[in-house]
Amino acid sequence: MGRDEIKQQMTWAGKVLVAAGQDDFTRGHISFRLPDDASQFFMKPHGFGLDEIALENILTIDIDGNVVAGTARRHSEVYIHSEILKKRPDVHCVVHTHPPFCIALSATGRPMRGYSQPSALFYEALGVYADSINLIRTQEMGARVAKALGPHRAVLLKNHGIAAVGASIAEAVVGAIMLENAAMMQLTVEAAGEPAPEFPYADIEKLKADIGRPEQFAINFDYLVRRVKSREPVPRSIRQASIPEQIATAPGRAPRKAGQKRAGKSVRKRVMKRRLQAKG
Secondary structure (H helix, E strand, O other): OOHHHHHHHHHHHHHHHHHOOOOEOOEOEEEEEEOOEEEEEEEOOOOOOHHHOOOOOOEEEEOOOOEEEOOOOOOOOHHHHHHHHHHOOOOOEEEEEOOHHHHHHHHHOOOOOOOOHHHHOOOOOOEEEOOOOOOOOOHHHHHHHHHHHOOOOEEEEOOOEEEEEEOOHHHHHHHHHHHHHHHHHHHHHHHHOOOOOOOOHHHHHHHHHHHOOHHHHHHHHHHHHHHHHHHOOOOHHHHHHHHHHHHHOOOOOOOOOOOOOOOOHHHHHHHHHHHHHHHO
8 A cells, every 4th residue: 555545544544433433532542553564654743633634634653752754743542553563573553542341441451362253253352451540651661561462452551452463454443442342251251250161172162263364454444434335425526516507407307408507596486386375
């Protein structure tokens, strides 16, 4: 992917995360390592919601957390991203959000259990950072988050949130959503009473391999983007501009000729009057 394509995908990733309930005011961020320079990455700016990420406000940041391009303010928790990208060359995308069920699960101190299909992705493969509830505002704290993540695809930040990673934006975003689904299911099961025995380890590991393929993340991310697009409201200016055209092409009306002016307000009134008379 080219740089603009990556930025465009980041904008949709933010909207997908918000639609999935992972927004928390302007908190939460997403980053992506530059394909032509592994020492730099794109990142959402401070002061904007995840659904407000735009091509023009995405920052370019170096691996030490310094802004090298862009005019917006940098997130103070940039070190979650820089330190993970520094430690994990296989990771290209990092997502940090505050999903409520994940936070609740982290507060219990209990490990992820295999109570649902999404949980298989993180079964015995979920890091836990428990050093502090505070914001990750130093390189040292970011390094400890990266260490807690280890080789896994996600880490719980106790009583704080999560960091989910992937080789692609699709993998990190869908992984974050699946982690929240798994936490929600686990807390529901545990609240209902004594859980029945889990399936055998080998069975859960087989499912992990099946649902952890790159194409699975891409398919699901593309669907989530399509769903967000279908729900985006049509801007008022576009709706208003389309009214005269709708009248001009109404049933029983001759098509507008080249050079002919669009129907004005008086024409629209006459059309509406005829329709009301026809109904009566």
